[in-house]
Amino acid sequence: MSDKIVFQKSVGFHEALKSRVQAYFVEKNLHSRGNWQMYLKTSLIFLWVLASYTALVFFADSWWSALPLTLSLAIAISAVGFNVQHDGAHQAFSESKSINWLMAFTLDLIGASNVLWRQKHNILHHTYTNINGVDEDVFDGSLFRLTPDQPLRKLHRFQHFYTYALYAFLSLKWMFFDDYKKLIDVKRGKDEHFAISARDIALLIATKSFHLSYSIILPLFFHPLWIVLVVNLVFHFVLGFTLSVTFQMAHAVGDVHFPRPVTNSGVIENEWAIHQVETTANFAMGNPIVRWYAGGLNFQIEHHLFPRISHIHYKSLSPIVQKTCAEFGVHYHAYPNLLSAFLAHYRWLRQMGRPQLA
Template structure:
């Protein structure tokens, strides 16, 4: 499949960039995370390590171990949202090595930063919600997430069972999907660049490290059954949390799923307008939620300016909304997270019926 082309960039995107750049210049702020993000990263990392050490080496009672495994999944997802995500986009710090270090938290958790960069930064952020290219839409045959995908009989019930497959996301990601991409040399139908020796070493080295830290050592310390129960709880919470936050941004009722022209392979909109039409915010006034999910409830801002740290999204949100209003472009936002969840469920129900 050939990547589609966007319409020529017009004044809308240029005006967005002009006003956003002006904001940072006038405020005298860097576009990276700064002290507040470093403190958040430290809090989350220390919490995760403390939970891991207590579970593996100090053997808490069963009821407490279960609670800690659930919390470990939530904190792991929060590290992904806040530390890894900003680091992978180069917005965690001004220093490249710090960004790489932050991005490498994914490798420790069992994923692979090279594959994430290809899948997320280069494909998803460029070709958002384009079926057959945006790999985030590919949950076939179990889920139908876009109108262009084939409908199967089981999809009639996907709005009821989706949570189960979301809970499986992380375990499928690190034990299957990374390897599938590695051996196929493709993400969906899009080829990925060749991995050099360093990329290969990171891939296999950290996969081995993850197996040691999260499989072999815990089994040795607490036994197979205790490890299995705890590991599945940890992975299910992390997987569901990661899934639902990203799905609420793009697979909701008001998000569009553009289709390139059959002959020219061109899209109707310029890139910036495409991002707004395919993306939605939710609960942007909820400061606790924004802190926990790394500002990913401000997905419109993130997609338009992925190299700006999430700590600045509340400020540039006002700028983007104003420009959209002036240009007559609809801005998608759900005031509460529960409204976004309801819209996502309604989207799944509708796709399952038609």
């Protein structure tokens, strides 16, 4: 379907934005990729992961020591995804291609295929944001209905209650089912949006085995099987919930658009950059803790406009983007804090489950 979708001709918004952002970097004499702050942050996150894992596997000897360490590990691994892997996959982490590859590869070390994710995220999600049927991040509409274009089912009436529980299964499903299914579909030629080489498959098998060996096999030398399984489940529940909710607060909310291509022509009635702003929301922009932890995912508008610029710069770019949006009459939406974004997603789920609320 994506090959049939075309964006309307530029009205000059993207050009104006690009030249203003470029002027910012020249004026400040800065590189647009990661800097020393980014490298320091990355080192701290890696240390956080290693310390949590080491303490959990080798030193935890009771549920009250294991539980906080499991939470800490899951939150630290999410931070790797938000800050390190995401920038690396977008070539935004460093000027060096190999460092970007290595940072993107952290996703494989965590247990999910970076090659498959990158195609889904960088191409489908970043180009066709919130377009039902192409952006795979808006799901398929069977268990959840996230856009008005997805069919309404009876169970969606309760989706604002059960969806959060299902989010907790995201990373388990992704790592142990979705990657394999996608690999099989791609190899059978059932999914023309994706491509995977023999080298990528070998790497995928090697990294999936590595992930199993440190998450299940090594801990079994120190703890009974049932404890290892329970800890893994709790870990994935926290990881899946954190990843899902952070993503949904930026796209699955009532203050953004869910554009529909014009029938037959496939035209989206906006230029690409305006489409990106209007399908995305920011949140908690003034909160330094959220900013540090979410790796720019709370500045999703700037990220969607400039995915190759490191998230470390998004706060400074935001006033330029807001000013340009105001000049071109483009709706820039930001939730003031985490709670308001969380509630906006809740309300959107409720509204999409019961269209009479629309």
